Amino acid sequence: MNPKEWNQAGPSRKEEGAFPFPPKLQVFGRDIQKEQLKYHQRRVAVEKTFTFDSSHHLHLYEGKCKALHGHTYRLTVQVSGFVNDIGLVVDFKDLKAMVKEKILVPLDHQYLNGVLPPMNTSVENMIVWIWERLEEGLKELGSPEQALRLESLRLEETPTSAATLRREWMGEDR
Numbered sequence: 508m509n510p511k512e513w514n515q516a517g518p519s520r521k522e523e524g525a526f527p528f529p530p531k532l533q534v535f536g537r538d539i540q541k542e543q544l545k546y547h548q549r550r551v552a553v554e555k556t557f558t559f560d561s562s563h564h565l566h567l568y569e570g571k572c573k574a575l576h577g578h579t580y581r582l583t584v585q586v587s588g589f590v591n592d593i594g595l596v597v598d599f600k601d602l603k604a605m606v607k608e609k610i611l612v613p614l615d616h617q618y619l620n621g622v623l624p625p626m627n628t629s630v631e632n633m634i635v636w637i638w639e640r641l642e643e644g645l646k647e648l649g650s651p652e653q654a655l656r657l658e659s660l661r662l663e664e665t666p667t668s669a670a671t672l673r674r675e676w677m678g679e680d681r
C-alpha cells in the first residue's frame with residue numbers, strides 16, 4: 508500500500524503490524540490559517556548551545572592553567588521574547604548566525620589572551636565580554652514588539668567547570 512492509499516484507508520486500518528498514520532496532512536490555508544500559527548502572547552525563552560576551541564593561559568595563577576593550554580568551550584545562550592507571527596521567538600538559524608559572527612569567528616581557534624581585551628581569560632571574565640557582544644547583536648534580531656532580550660549565558664571551560672551569567676546580575680554594581 509503506498510502512502511496515498513494508506514491515507515485514504517484512514518485510521519480504521521487494523522491489520523497486524525499496522526501503525527498509526529495521519530489520515531490527512533494539514534494544509535496551510537485550508538486546515539490552518541495564518542492567525543493560528545501564533546498560539547499565545549507569552550514571553551518564552553529559547554536556548555542554543557555552541558562550541559569553540561581556543562588556547563589561553565592565566566596570569567598570577569599558581570596551577571597548571573598558568574601554562575598555555577586549550578579548551579573546547581561550550582556556550583549556551585538563552586534568549587527570551589514574545590513569539591512572532593509564525594510562533595517563533597527567534598529562528599535558531601538567525602541566532603546561530605549572530606553568535607557565529609559575534610563570538611565564534613573572533614574566538615574559535617584563537618589565542619584568547621591575544622584577541623580579547625586585556626584581562627585574565629577566566630570564564631568569569633570571558634562571559635561578561637560575550638554578554639556585551641551578544642546584547643549588541645540581539646538588537647538586529649526580531650521586531651520591537653517581540654522585545655527580545657538575553658536572559659542567561661553558561662560558559663563551560665571543561666566538562667566540570669563553568670560560569671553562569673543572568674540578566675538581573677548585569678544591573679548589579681556589586
Ligand SMILES: Nc1nc2c(c(=O)[nH]1)N=C([C@H](O)[C@H](O)COP(=O)(O)OP(=O)(O)OP(=O)(O)O)CN2
Pocket residue numbers: 565572628629630631664665667668
Ligand atoms: N574560577 C576559575 N578557576 C579557574 C579557571 C577559570 O576560568 N575560573 N580556569 C582554569 C583553567 O583554565 C583550567 O583549564 C580549568 O580548570 P579546572 O577545572 O581545574 O580543569 P581540570 O581539567 O583540572 O578539571 P577537572 O575536571 O577537575 O580535572 C583554572 N581555574
